[in-house]
Amino acid sequence: MNILGGGIFSGMAVTLKNFVRSYFDKSRLTTNDYSWQPDGELPKSIGEYPREEGEQLSETTTITNYSRNFPMLLHDDGEPMDTVRCVACQICERECPPQCIYIEKSTEKKERDGGKPQFYPAKFDIDVSVCMSCQICVEVCPFDAIVMNSQFELSSPDRFGGLLLRREDLLKSNDYYHKIHPEEAEARDKRIADEKAAKEAKKKAAAEAAKKKAEAKARDEGEKKGGAE
Amino acid sequence: MNLDLLKDILIATVPLLVIFPSLFAFTTWVERKALARIQNRRGPNRVGIPCTRISLFGLGQPAADGIKMIFKEDIVPRGADRFFHLLAPILALIPAMMVLCFLPLEFPFWNAQIKAMRAFALDSAIVFFFAVTGLGTLAVFMAGWASRNKYSLLGGMRAIAQMISYEIPLVLSAVIIVMLVGSLNAADIVREQRFIWFVFTPWGFTAFVIFFICALAETNRSPFDLPEAESEIVAGYFTEYSGFKFALFFLGEYIAIFAISGLAVTLFLGGGNGPGAGLHPWVPIAWFLAKVCILIALMIWLRGTLPRLRVDQLMSFAWKFLLPLSLLNILITGAALHLLAAVHLHGGGQLDALTDRKVDFNQIIEAGNPWVIGGLWVGSLLILYVAARGLDNLTRSKVRPREYKYAE
Numbered sequence: 001m002n003i004l005g006g007g008i009f010s011g012m013a014v015t016l017k018n019f020v021r022s023y024f025d026k027s028r029l030t031t032n033d034y035s036w037q038p039d040g041e042l043p044k045s046i047g048e049y050p051r052e053e054g055e056q057l058s059e060t061t062t063i064t065n066y067s068r069n070f071p072m073l074l075h076d077d078g079e080p081m082d083t084v085r086c087v088a089c090q091i092c093e094r095e096c097p098p099q100c101i102y103i104e105k106s107t108e109k110k111e112r113d114g115g116k117p118q119f120y121p122a123k124f125d126i127d128v129s130v131c132m133s134c135q136i137c138v139e140v141c142p143f144d145a146i147v148m149n150s151q152f153e154l155s156s157p158d159r160f161g162g163l164l165l166r167r168e169d170l171l172k173s174n175d176y177y178h179k180i181h182p183e184e185a186e187a188r189d190k191r192i193a194d195e196k197a198a199k200e201a202k203k204k205a206a207a208e209a210a211k212k213k214a215e216a217k218a219r220d221e222g223e224k225k226g227g228a229e
Numbered sequence: 230m231n232l233d234l235l236k237d238i239l240i241a242t243v244p245l246l247v248i249f250p251s252l253f254a255f256t257t258w259v260e261r262k263a264l265a266r267i268q269n270r271r272g273p274n275r276v277g278i279p280c281t282r283i284s285l286f287g288l289g290q291p292a293a294d295g296i297k298m299i300f301k302e303d304i305v306p307r308g309a310d311r312f313f314h315l316l317a318p319i320l321a322l323i324p325a326m327m328v329l330c331f332l333p334l335e336f337p338f339w340n341a342q343i344k345a346m347r348a349f350a351l352d353s354a355i356v357f358f359f360a361v362t363g364l365g366t367l368a369v370f371m372a373g374w375a376s377r378n379k380y381s382l383l384g385g386m387r388a389i390a391q392m393i394s395y396e397i398p399l400v401l402s403a404v405i406i407v408m409l410v411g412s413l414n415a416a417d418i419v420r421e422q423r424f425i426w427f428v429f430t431p432w433g434f435t436a437f438v439i440f441f442i443c444a445l446a447e448t449n450r451s452p453f454d455l456p457e458a459e460s461e462i463v464a465g466y467f468t469e470y471s472g473f474k475f476a477l478f479f480l481g482e483y484i485a486i487f488a489i490s491g492l493a494v495t496l497f498l499g500g501g502n503g504p505g506a507g508l509h510p511w512v513p514i515a516w517f518l519a520k521v522c523i524l525i526a527l528m529i530w531l532r533g534t535l536p537r538l539r540v541d542q543l544m545s546f547a548w549k550f551l552l553p554l555s556l557l558n559i560l561i562t563g564a565a566l567h568l569l570a571a572v573h574l575h576g577g578g579q580l581d582a583l584t585d586r587k588v589d590f591n592q593i594i595e596a597g598n599p600w601v602i603g604g605l606w607v608g609s610l611l612i613l614y615v616a617a618r619g620l621d622n623l624t625r626s627k628v629r630p631r632e633y634k635y636a637e
Binding site for chain 2: 004008011012014015016018019022023028
């Protein structure tokens with residue numbers, strides 16, 4: 001039979017242990033570390049947010065490898081608008097739970113580097129004051145065009161316009177994506193390449209099958225002809 | 230105007246107006262730091278001396294918060310009742326400030342001849358304390374009602390239900406001390422605890438536990454912070470408050486915490502009594518404030534530990550557990566006092582000595598047979614503990630562990 005209210009005391013012992021040990025065990029204070037990698041060793045001094053005015057986090061500084069904040073638009077190497085992956089299909093706009101994405105489709109198709117002509121987003125705005133970072137847009141995108149950025153220094157003195165990210169702010173290169181989320185980007189690139197290869201293999205197989213079929217048909221017809229003679 | 234009167238008023242009130250708000254600023258910093266450490270974070274560590282790079286463990290944070298609060302825009306919702314929306318934070322602060330006057334703190338400034346240094350030495354201080362703190366509830370509901378916001382209103386209604394429920398065991402546990410001392414005067418109660426603080430008597434201990442739990446609920450501290458439950462109703466009754474009005478609410482809440490901790494120290498923890506209390510007039514004040522700070526630290530610790538209660542748990546805890554237990558405690562205290570009187574009579578005292586307060590509690594304890602008194606001590610504690618266990622079993626909800634039919 002345990003003492004009345006004993007649960008409260010054991011809970012208080014747990015919190016006291018946390019309180020005391022956080023002063024001695026630096027590895028407990030993981031939230032303040034901006035450079036820690038999940039598989040890497042702990043840095044000698046715990047990284048902290050820069051204190052001095054000139055000293056800023058670089059664009060590629062991530063909180064951790066797996067952090068995510070707001071979406072960005074991916075483009076491949078080359079001019080951003082020539083290689084943008086987005087074709088303005090507007091699936092993300094429809095799926096977005098807080099409806100923070102606004103897309104205007106272009107009126108005519110545009111030539112791409114190494115691809116057929118496609119539509120492109122004439123306008124692509126994300127209101128990050130509304131976005132809840134749910135990542136559903138990333139899940140539904142069939143073109144791997146929208147992924148999560150981990151840029152978090154977005155504060156602005158402008159309450160309305162400052163938090164509305166335009167297409168130009170959202171466009172980021174695939175290299176940047178590789179820098180901030182290496183594992184995720186690699187996996188995504190591999191999947192895209194596999195899919196492409198599979199598609200091509202299928203196409204080849206289909207073409208071969210069609211060729212065989214045509215040959216067989218021709219042979220059949222030849223035989224028929226021969227039979228008739 | 231009589232200059233001496235003005236001087237007396239200033240001596241009595243200025244320390245209260247300086248000590249407690251600065252204690253408030255410090256407490257907010259301590260609370261944030263302690264909670265952060267409990268959750269393995271660092272807490273505020275940036276703000277220090279302005280224009281330098283000295284951060285002093287973030288000690289400048291309260292000042293920075295204050296400056297921010299003053300310069301923030303004061304937003305009043307369009308549908309709100311502007312007058313009551315303004316009145317509520319003021320009404321939340323004033324009763325909390327007022328009850329500080331009833332605490333037995335006597336500041337010995339420049340002249341030891343000025344005896345009654347307390348702002349308001351009243352014979353019925355305890356009654357007044359509860360009467361005035363009751364006004365705080367009104368301010369909370371006023372804020373909830375005037376904001377014209379569903380979350381504010383829900384928070385206000387929760388606050389009313391909670392504060393009224395917990396007021397009863399709170400007052401009933403203070404009654405124990407009034408029974409033991411036979412006076413409502415705070416200074417008398419402190420004087421009575423020269424040798425033994427009331428928390429070390431079985432009745433006083435039970436009453437102290439009940440009092441402390443109810444004090445947490447009265448001041449909306451975690452785990453009883455339902456009126457401002459962030460995950461359920463945004464910020465409760467001060468959802469629509471911003472800027473300085475919010476700061477006033479915040480200040481009022483903390484001052485109320487200091488006041489009720491001060492009352493707990495007065496009633497149960499011996500007030501300014503402690504080793505060396507007679508050496509210098511400032512020592513009792515230091516003891517008093519130190520004890521208040523220990524209670525505040527305990528509250529912060531509990532806030533870091535316990536999750537928030539559900540509304541029905543809160544109500545059933547007050548009405549089915551605390552109220553019967555405090556009533557039983559009163560009964561047992563009465564019986565024990567009669568027994569002590571009988572022992573005193575046996576030792577050659579007079580029967581009416583105790584009831585007429587010709588002899589004080591300490592003298593009876595000293596004069597009495599130690600075996601009888603020890604038996605009384607152990608017996609009372611045993612009865613109260615068994616009763617508490619019984620009540621706990623009665624009120625515990627009979628829920629079996631859930632059986633899963635298909636899932637593992």
